[in-house]
Amino acid sequence: MRERFYRQQDDTIPTGAKQMTTCDYVPGLGGIPAAQSRVSYVDGQAGQLEYRGIPITELAEHSNFLETAFLLIWGHLPTPEDLSLFQYEVIHHRRIKYRLVDMMKCFPERGHPLDAIQATVAALGLYHSRRAFNDPAYIRRAVVRLLAKIPTAVAAFEHIRKGNDPLRPRDDLNYAANFLYLLSEQEPDPQKAHIFDQCLILHAEHTMNASTFSARVTASTLTDPYAVVASAMGTLGGRLHGGANEEVMQMLTDIGSVENVKPYLDQQLAQGRRIMGFGHRIYKVKDPRAQIMQGLAEQLSENYGCDRYYGIALALEKAVEERLGDRQIHANVEFYSGLIFRQLGFPADIFTSLFAIARVAGWLAHWKEQLDTNRIYRPSQIYMGQHDQPYIPVVDR
Template identity: 70%
Template sequence: MMVCEFKPGLEGIPAAESSISNVDGQNGILEYRGIRIEDLASQSTFLETAYLLIWGELPKKEELAEFEHEVLYHRRIKYRIRDMMKCFPESGHPMDALQASAAALGLFYSRRDLHNPIYIRDAVVRLLATIPTMVAAFQLMRKGNDPVRPRDDLDYAANFLYMLSEEEPDPLAARIIDVCLILHAEHTMNASTFSARVTASTLTDPYAVVASAVGTLGGTLHGGANEEVIQMLEDIGSMENVRPYVENCLATKAKIMGFGHRVYKVKDPRATILQNLAEQLFAKFGHDKYYDIAQELELIVEEKLGHKGIYPNVDFYSGLVYKKLGIPTDLFTPVFAIARVAGWLAHWKEQLAENRIFRPTQVYNGRQHLPYTPIDQR
């Protein structure tokens, strides 16, 4: 057997062959199924992009209409799931609530017919349709309110905003959320996607696949950086403090949140799109001083760290956008999860098509051949 060098975090080791998305980190290019993220953000919708990711092609007009219709009519969650969610502690993190609720779907749809395209499509529709309802339901329930029913006259993103706030969604706000979902829908072999593929490779059900990926996304090293960006901007507090803050970070070797990326060595294309969305939001709903601080921070970090390829990543402007849209900070990662369900399902389907169960090896560095010591002699 070939002995390979151990790489912590499997850095640089391909875990799959995939045709879903591609990143060119030197040139700041992200493509889903070969289509640039900028084109999708400006011309597509989240559901169309999800279809592209999962089935590999942009849908024709009738295909998209049918898919949208199916998702629209599966947005309600079973009352037993709502009742289960009502028992969750209010202080629990919404990602934990989402993980438990996604896993619970598997109890209701326990048939596993993984070779049947109709089963695959039904699971895709059900997960895309119900995950936003679950996120919004937990948000209302933890405030002591009943969740609201999805509204059939609203599209995917507008309905999500409505279910969160119980208010008529603003069309620009809804479009901006939809674009945010497009931007977060997929990003090659990251930790949660790997988790999804490992779970998928055991031929378990898709609800377990998504639940395991949600659990993985919940960690601060993966989904949580945009929350920390908001905290950092609030800590900086004023324009005069930006330069001393950066200098202090450099002197103490502290990471500046929302900057740097393992793959991108230029500005993340999603950050550029999000910055543009933030500007549209502030133009319509009022200025945010933290946006000025963020822009100043970007300039100074570029001046100091640009030579190392440290530029804003996707998390730098997304928190500002979500905050302006009234989304509570601890829902930033669940919103990310709503989007990433599309990518996880695309990888689930791709994994099933050429499945081999993941069974890596290890480098054993423990003791060997010890005698068993009876308990009274230890």
């Protein structure tokens, strides 16, 4: 909500406050443009999302994650030769240094996986940071390394915290299939790998969200891209951002059955609590990514057996639409992503790390765009405190 403040000396201002000029204060910077960008576009009223002008529905149906990442970062769809070279580079940079693995072995087993990956990404900068921003080859190597190594690190920590050694990546598997193999040590099911790849596309970018803003602010200082991605990961982990999909699964577990959906919803609303996975700062209709993900969840249920949580989710979405639809509160991407990740066999506490694997593409696209016309972010504030206060010696306090 936008509020107009005029600072003057009256009963509402702390004694000693100085006069200030008229200015606008917008909590959370809601709706305030923070950058000019060509990376992605959202129309919240129409439920439309585009990457570089291409509808997300088209990309999810026809593209793959690495092609989409190339599109986001370099601004155009790759030629067959460009894509082949890009895929080759990513495949051959998947391995991580043994010292990074040794570092992860020192992390507490109960630590959150995203925190472990954030620390590991920051440590990558110790090996690869040159900050040669005028060197296209450096920028490309940074992009390739981050896209290639982060899935390996996510899978490695999952094994390490169970007391096992991580697996070596397989050069014969594509991006999504290799990650599934690294987690399970089993030949991945092709359809499951394809669905996971589609999920990566759907999570890859979403304009100036909190983590992307964090990435651009960090990038504007001209620090290295590993620090940029690490700072974005720290922002992503909050329950109001990427961590929401973990909260959704906990909510569905707490509900327990279709019969308990309406009593649970009534109780949450009566207590003024948020229903996780519903509502969005931008979308006033159902999130277009949620539309696609619902279809993916249906495919998994039809082909591999109906997940009981899927039935609970459908009943909950119907009940929320009935109660809150007129308030423009609808399912968002996190509502169905947790369901799909669970059906694919992922532990709930790595859901946000999976989100991060995908969103690295968007963060890097914004990092590269920020470098093109960089100016360090330095917003102002509205000071609400006092002025000209005397210092009181400690003995007199």
